[in-house]
Amino acid sequence: MTEILVLVDHLEGAVRKPTYELLAIAKRLGTPSAVFIGGADKADAAVAAVTKFGAEKVYVVDDAEIKGYLVAPKAEALQQIAAQASPGAILISSSAEGKEIAGRLAVKLDSGLITDAVDVQVDGGSPVTTQSVFAGNFTVQAKVTQGTPIITVKPNAAAPEEVAGAGTVENVTVTISDSAKKAQVVASQPRQSSGRPELTEAAIVVSGGRGTGGDFSEVEGLADSLGAAVGASRAAVDSGWVPHTFQIGQTGKTVSPQLYIAAGISGAIQHRAGMQTSKTIIAINKDEEAPIFELVDFGVVGDLKSVLPAASSAITASKG
Secondary structure (H helix, E strand, O other): OOEEEEEOOEEOOEEOHHHHHHHHHHHHHOEEEEEEEEOHHHHHHHHHHHHHOOOOEEEEEEOOOOOOEOOHHHHHHHHHHHHHHOOOEEEEEOOHHHHHHHHHHHHHHOOOEEEEEOEEEEEOOEEEEEEEEOOOOEEEEEOOOOOOOEEEEOOOOOOOOOOOOOOEEEEEOOOOOHHHHOOEOOOOOOOOOOOOOOOOOOOEEEEEOHHHOOOOHHHHHHHHHHOOEEEEOHHHHHOOOOOHHHEEOOOOEOOOOOEEEEEOOOOOHHHHOOOOOOOEEEEEEOOOOOHHHHOOOEEEEOOHHHHHHHHHHHHHHHHO
16 A cells, blocks of 8 residues: 555654544544654654554654754755655645644655645545635635645544554654755743643633623633633633633634634634634523534534533532
């Protein structure tokens, strides 16, 4: 079968969930192979992780000489591996860095690029993607018609699949041009962790809007009982109630979780554009005419300050 390359998304060697989802998609298209670009001391753990989720081969690139530079060296490394492997497709997570790498790689390989796919299937031997476009008003299918298909995929597009067996490992030495090393990170600010999942990767998201009145305690309580991430509408962010990093919508982040709970959010088109590809949507709103109810799978007409604590208590009780 044709080899399908998956770029491993990791943080200091700890493989992130979107990589496992990409490996599940790669298995539909051909033979999954992973590309790990990172420290040699982190490689063994990363290899064990990706082979557990289906990688039949792992290309390992020691990043000792390119660590600290921006995305260009990673694109060159992928280009050289692709020239060696002649893959049927290259899958990359739809993070900001992932899309930048994919764009540079597409130029280097003279290949077509599709970004922000929410599903990838195979049709006639070629990958066919599903995307949500024009602020979420349309769903389209597309395929690459030139070169090696390069596809970035949003988190939660597939369920990770553990497999039995072990993959082979190939250590790869790459040559990085001087031009790829012109942009370098000279300082960084560590993120303060809330202990909750990353918003764009979370399987469950609980969001609050204007209806919270600025008090997100009920939203956060339900999120914590579910192990979910916390999101917000633009109205809540513009009011200064939560940081912009929480914002979901056309001018914020796009999420596609298995479960999305909207509390006190009216459902303006700008917000819907950022969450309407969620697999299951639940809304809680006092206004039974709120536009969000046109989109949901389940709706509750009621006060979120009563509904959310009751739901949190029931969930907590069921666990224990």
